[in-house]
Amino acid sequence: MKIILYLKKNFSTTLDNFNKGEFSFSEGTIEQDLNLLVRALNASISGIILTDNRQPDNPIIYCNSAFEKISGYKRRDIIGHNCRFLQKDDRNQRQRLQLREAIEKGISCVVEIRNYKKDGTLFWNELYMSPIKDEKGNVNYFIGVQNDITRRKKAELELRSNNELMERRIEERTQSLKESEDYLASIVQTVRESLIVLDKDFRVLSVNEHFLKVFKVNKEETEGKMLYDLGNRQWDIPLLRELLENILPTNNPVEEFEVEHDFPHIGKKLMLLNAHRIELEGQFKDRILLAIEDITDRREIERRKDDFLSIASHELKTPLTTIKGYVQMMQRIIPKDAEEKFRSLLNKTSVYIERLNHLIAELLDVSKIQTGNIELHKEVFDFDKMVHETVEHIQSATKTHQIVVKGSATNSFSGDESNIIQVVNNLLSNAIKYSPDEKEVVVYLSKVSDYLKLSVTDFGMGISMENQKRIFERFYRVGEIQQQFPGMGIGLYVCEQVIKNHGGSLWVESEPGKGSTFSFTLPLNERVGNAE
Amino acid sequence: MKGWVMLNKTILVCDDDEGILDMLEIVLEDAGYHVIVVSNSLKIYEAIDKQKPDLVLLDLWMPVLSGDQVLRTLRKNPETDKLPVIIISASREGKHIADEAGANGFIAKPFDLDQLVNDVQKLAS
Numbered sequence: 001m002k003i004i005l006y007l008k009k010n011f012s013t014t015l016d017n018f019n020k021g022e023f024s025f026s027e028g029t030i031e032q033d034l035n036l037l038v039r040a041l042n043a044s045i046s047g048i049i050l051t052d053n054r055q056p057d058n059p060i061i062y063c064n065s066a067f068e069k070i071s072g073y074k075r076r077d078i079i080g081h082n083c084r085f086l087q088k089d090d091r092n093q094r095q096r097l098q099l100r101e102a103i104e105k106g107i108s109c110v111v112e113i114r115n116y117k118k119d120g121t122l123f124w125n126e127l128y129m130s131p132i133k134d135e136k137g138n139v140n141y142f143i144g145v146q147n148d149i150t151r152r153k154k155a156e157l158e159l160r161s162n163n164e165l166m167e168r169r170i171e172e173r174t175q176s177l178k179e180s181e182d183y184l185a186s187i188v189q190t191v192r193e194s195l196i197v198l199d200k201d202f203r204v205l206s207v208n209e210h211f212l213k214v215f216k217v218n219k220e221e222t223e224g225k226m227l228y229d230l231g232n233r234q235w236d237i238p239l240l241r242e243l244l245e246n247i248l249p250t251n252n253p254v255e256e257f258e259v260e261h262d263f264p265h266i267g268k269k270l271m272l273l274n275a276h277r278i279e280l281e282g283q284f285k286d287r288i289l290l291a292i293e294d295i296t297d298r299r300e301i302e303r304r305k306d307d308f309l310s311i312a313s314h315e316l317k318t319p320l321t322t323i324k325g326y327v328q329m330m331q332r333i334i335p336k337d338a339e340e341k342f343r344s345l346l347n348k349t350s351v352y353i354e355r356l357n358h359l360i361a362e363l364l365d366v367s368k369i370q371t372g373n374i375e376l377h378k379e380v381f382d383f384d385k386m387v388h389e390t391v392e393h394i395q396s397a398t399k400t401h402q403i404v405v406k407g408s409a410t411n412s413f414s415g416d417e418s419n420i421i422q423v424v425n426n427l428l429s430n431a432i433k434y435s436p437d438e439k440e441v442v443v444y445l446s447k448v449s450d451y452l453k454l455s456v457t458d459f460g461m462g463i464s465m466e467n468q469k470r471i472f473e474r475f476y477r478v479g480e481i482q483q484q485f486p487g488m489g490i491g492l493y494v495c496e497q498v499i500k501n502h503g504g505s506l507w508v509e510s511e512p513g514k515g516s517t518f519s520f521t522l523p524l525n526e527r528v529g530n531a532e
Numbered sequence: 533m534k535g536w537v538m539l540n541k542t543i544l545v546c547d548d549d550e551g552i553l554d555m556l557e558i559v560l561e562d563a564g565y566h567v568i569v570v571s572n573s574l575k576i577y578e579a580i581d582k583q584k585p586d587l588v589l590l591d592l593w594m595p596v597l598s599g600d601q602v603l604r605t606l607r608k609n610p611e612t613d614k615l616p617v618i619i620i621s622a623s624r625e626g627k628h629i630a631d632e633a634g635a636n637g638f639i640a641k642p643f644d645l646d647q648l649v650n651d652v653q654k655l656a657s
Contacts, residue, residue, distance in 0.1 A: 310623065313622070313623075314593060314622040314623055317622035317641050317642055318549050318551070318552060318622060318641065319549075319551055320641075320642045321552055321555075321622070321641040321642035321643065322549075322551040322552055322554070322555045323642075324642040324643075324644075325552075325555040325556070325558075325559055325642075325643075325645060326555055326558075328644070328645040328646075329555075329558060329559060329562065329645065332562075332645075333562075353642070357642050361624075377625070377628045379628075379631075392650075393644075393647050396644065396646045396647045396650050397644040397646055397647055416628075417627065417628070417631075418624050418625065418626075418627040418628055421627070422624065
């Protein structure tokens with residue numbers, strides 16, 4: 001830099017004098033000094049040029065070797081040209097205006113400009129341009145100092161493009177967040193379920209469109225109000241209140257809570273409620289989302305289907321009863337000397353009548369269970385007596401097995417007698433059916449703590465461990481059994497549902513080849529059952 | 533059923549299905565009973581009044597007058613309030629309805645003849 005300053009101070013005069021043939025130095029030292037200066041200039045890593053402002057188009061009259069190196073041009077290609085040749089075709093750079101202005105005004109400037117080497121390679125040139133004036137203030141020359149700042153520029157550009165990229169990404173991200181928020185909002189608004197968001201005090205924070213449509217209300221009379229004050233206090237149900245108030249402290253959701261109510265504007269409806277705690281990380285975790293579904297129509301359709309099946313099965317059973325009666329009559333009055341073929345045909349007919357009967361009964365049960373419509377008619381009845389009667393009924397139709405009843409449970413149980421009879425019947429007929437070569441089935445009654453227990457044991461084929469896990473599934477049939485004893489595979493499923501509905505449990509213990517014991521327990525104290 | 537003795541008991545069967553009536557008549561007569569069948573439940577009171585049956589087998593689902601309605605009426609009348617009545621029905625809920633109405637027994641269709649005759653014997657003795 002010192003050299004440049006020195007040059008700036010002295011070069012103008014020196015050159016002028018040189019040109020005019022006037023020298024202020026002694027002849028011996030000028031050449032020596034100039035040589036030193038030229039060598040110094042050539043040692044610089046900055047490219048240095050001088051242009052003569054007094055000649056047309058400001059030609060380059062000097063360049064050092066660093067300039068040759070930076071530009072890739074040889075001295076002969078440089079001297080006499082205007083500097084602009086370095087820009088090649090890239091002429092529309094705003095930095096040029098800056099340069100032109102500086103030249104016109106005769107002032108110095110610094111620009112970063114795109115230049116091109118002889119081979120066409122781009123390089124960023126940091127050009128420091130400064131006028132060299134004579135003593136009268138005329139700008140005779142310009143000195144240009146150039147540094148190849150391509151690398152720095154590249155780094156800067158990269159940084160800038162990274163920044164831009166980052167900004168663009170943030171923008172995109174914001175956009176996509178907004179879009180996904182809109183997206184979620186549109187789902188919430190479109191979903192055909194009424195949604196309410198509640199705060200911890202059960203105040204309505206927001207509702208979706210469907211809610212407003214279903215309940216024929218507007219936002220103003222809903223949002224900001226207490227849940228229990230909505231409508232004609234339809235949600236102010238003690239049990240629902242208790243469940244809802246438990247959601248936040250215990251994080252236990254309310255599931256499938258049915259509310260049948262005469263709602264304002266819309267009349268009597270059956271609503272299904274689900275409520276969960278919702279949380280947004282860092283923002284809140286004490287809100288409740290209450291989803292309400294109008295299941296009035298669905299329930300009605302289910303009911304009609306059940307009614308239809310109920311009538312159909314009733315109608316099918318009537319002629320079946322007659323057929324069964326006649327076949328049994330025929331089996332009775334069959335002559336002693338009748339052909340064995342005749343006897344066997346009659347027996348086969350009666351087997352298939354039984355099968356048909358089962359299928360008809362199962363049809364109805366499947367339908368009811370699928371829709372969860374097992375209605376319980378709870379009444380207090382004598383459980384032991386019921387068991388004895390059921391056994392007696394089955395015994396009177398069974399010649400192959402002796403059914404032995406042992407123990408006692410209770411003479412007073414509150415439950416749906418016909419449903420439980422169905423279970424006992426089912427377990428007994430299974431026991432008989434699956435122990436065709438045995439002669440005995442044992443029913444054991446007992447009282448265990450506050451439960452009654454009934455077990456049915458047979459000594460037949462038993463059930464493999466694998467099948468034990470699956471026989472309570474709906475429509476499950478043990479492969480090899482299906483051939484021998486066809487059916488829909490819902491008997492045990494129905495039994496389990498009935499026992500569950502009473503708050504008890506049904507299970508099996510079995511060893512293949514040795515027999516099976518099916519047991520169920522039922523709570524004697526009603527409250528035990530309800531607590532389930 | 534051979535060997536069953538004549539019991540001199542009268543059973544009234546009321547069902548809107550002729551097939552069932554026909555079959556029950558044959559079965560119960562074969563079991564030694566005197567059987568009266570009524571297919572129209574409106575005519576049952578007259579039949580009871582005239583024939584003084586020892587037991588009534590009553591279908592639950594009948595047009596116009598259902599079995600449980602008939603039974604409730606019978607229970608209100610001092611002359612028939614002790615008359616043994618067995619309700620027969622193809623619907624399982626029938627047992628519940630039968631109990632409510634005051635039936636002495638319930639038999640689900642399709643029934644087993646031995647079970648039916650057993651129940652009848654027990655109540656008609």
